[in-house]
Amino acid sequence: MRIEIVQAISVDELRQYTFTEVAECSGLSEADLRVLTEAGVFEPLEASAQPSVFSGTTVRLAQTARRLRDDFELDVPAVAVAVQLVSRIRELEEQLKSFKARMSRQMR
Amino acid sequence: MKYKDYYAVLGVDRAASADVIKKAYRKLAHKYHPDVSKVDNAEEKFKEIAEAYETLKDTEKRAAYDQLGSHRSGQEFEPPPEWGQQFEGFGGGFENIDLADILAGLHRSSGRSQGGGRRARGAPVQMPGDNFETTANITLEDAYYGREIELDLALPEYDEHGMPHRAARRFRITVPKGAMDGQRLRLTGKGGPGMNGGRNGDLYVTLAMQPHALFRVTGSDLYLDLPLAPSEAVLGATVVVPTIEGAVELKIPANTRAGHTLRLGGKGMPRTSGKGDLYAQVQIVVPKSSTGAERDLYQKLAEISEFNPRAHFA
Numbered sequence: 001m002r003i004e005i006v007q008a009i010s011v012d013e014l015r016q017y018t019f020t021e022v023a024e025c026s027g028l029s030e031a032d033l034r035v036l037t038e039a040g041v042f043e044p045l046e047a048s049a050q051p052s053v054f055s056g057t058t059v060r061l062a063q064t065a066r067r068l069r070d071d072f073e074l075d076v077p078a079v080a081v082a083v084q085l086v087s088r089i090r091e092l093e094e095q096l097k098s099f100k101a102r103m104s105r106q107m108r
Numbered sequence: 109m110k111y112k113d114y115y116a117v118l119g120v121d122r123a124a125s126a127d128v129i130k131k132a133y134r135k136l137a138h139k140y141h142p143d144v145s146k147v148d149n150a151e152e153k154f155k156e157i158a159e160a161y162e163t164l165k166d167t168e169k170r171a172a173y174d175q176l177g178s179h180r181s182g183q184e185f186e187p188p189p190e191w192g193q194q195f196e197g198f199g200g201g202f203e204n205i206d207l208a209d210i211l212a213g214l215h216r217s218s219g220r221s222q223g224g225g226r227r228a229r230g231a232p233v234q235m236p237g238d239n240f241e242t243t244a245n246i247t248l249e250d251a252y253y254g255r256e257i258e259l260d261l262a263l264p265e266y267d268e269h270g271m272p273h274r275a276a277r278r279f280r281i282t283v284p285k286g287a288m289d290g291q292r293l294r295l296t297g298k299g300g301p302g303m304n305g306g307r308n309g310d311l312y313v314t315l316a317m318q319p320h321a322l323f324r325v326t327g328s329d330l331y332l333d334l335p336l337a338p339s340e341a342v343l344g345a346t347v348v349v350p351t352i353e354g355a356v357e358l359k360i361p362a363n364t365r366a367g368h369t370l371r372l373g374g375k376g377m378p379r380t381s382g383k384g385d386l387y388a389q390v391q392i393v394v395p396k397s398s399t400g401a402e403r404d405l406y407q408k409l410a411e412i413s414e415f416n417p418r419a420h421f422a
């Protein structure tokens with residue numbers, strides 16, 4: 001089988017994404033993205049900078065938003081709430097993972 | 109073509125109403141959606157459920173699906189000869205075609221855009237390809253050294269007639285040095301094909317780091333349990349400690365207590381500049397059994413030592 005050698009780009013904090021790029025990567029329309037950004041669900045890296053740029057975490061959240069919208073047939077306000085909850089869960093899971101890594105295996 | 113029993117997947121009767129199907133889907137979606145579920149294999153299970161609902165919620169697709177009759181799930185079967193005619197560009201063969209892909213093609217061949225919007229008659233709508241997601245298991249060493257890994261996937265492609273087929277594809281990608289568990293990589297243009305000049309979708313790969321036998325990872329730091337014998341902890345010692353790049357010697361100060369953490373600077377995971385650290389967490393371990401001579405020495409120690417680890421109980 002032919003092997004395709006591909007340049008993989010890391011969706012991470014080191015890259016910055018324009019509004020259009022976030023929409024393109026996530027599948028959300030720019031209109032929905034604008035509503036969710038104005039609602040505070042997605043935060044640009046610098047509040048006053050124009051044009052706005054976003055982090056890789058925002059791209060990931062936007063992809064989650066699109067999946068939740070499509071899979072649960074949610075309207076935009078419901079998506080906003082769901083994404084904020086998912087974001088908080090992920091943050092807590094990271095903290096828990098970090099805490100467990102610092103604990104000796106024998107103590108768990 | 110393999111048969112998939114979508115009614116069984118959703119747990120509904122073949123005569124179920126649209127409302128019953130919707131309720132069944134919502135219940136299962138809440139249970140298995142990968143963004144909210146902790147069930148093992150939730151993602152795989154959800155793909156099945158979403159695929160079943162995608163077909164059964166659409167009147168046209170459901171009718172086309174029902175025309176196939178009822179078969180055992182997973183059974184290879186041949187649809188009725190005229191069944192394929194409703195799909196534009198149908199070339200007459202059902203080999204290597206996934207049932208979901210051909211039913212998804214029903215909307216494309218009827219000319220409706222996925223967004224449901226109107227378009228001028230005869231004007232082709234540019235549609236971007238779907239983004240796909242997959243998970244790749246990597247080891248700690250893959251992330252440390254930035255190794256190449258290969259991904260084998262079956263992705264939908266369209267033949268010259270516009271009919272969808274699943275094609276096996278193999279990608280070779282480089283894991284970024286210092287990659288973390290859950291990190292996502294984007295393979296631009298390697299997702300679903302665009303339609304009518306639309307751009308191809310992307311393939312997103314989430315890296316799932318397998319647990320390591322010795323090291324635990326948090327950020328770019330590593331943690332390691334360091335067992336010490338009581339004599340080593342009290343008297344101090346030089347012990348051999350593993351790191352990813354090989355063993356190093358670590359000096360244990362005298363009177364090192366359990367729970368104490370010793371830092372090995374720069375022995376963690378690579379990061380943007382430099383490396384994280386390795387933390388060795390001390391445990392005092394006693395042997396499962398002792399020789400007579402060892403027991404005598406411990407007895408003498410117990411008699412002369414004034415150390416009381418439970419002084420704070422009083």
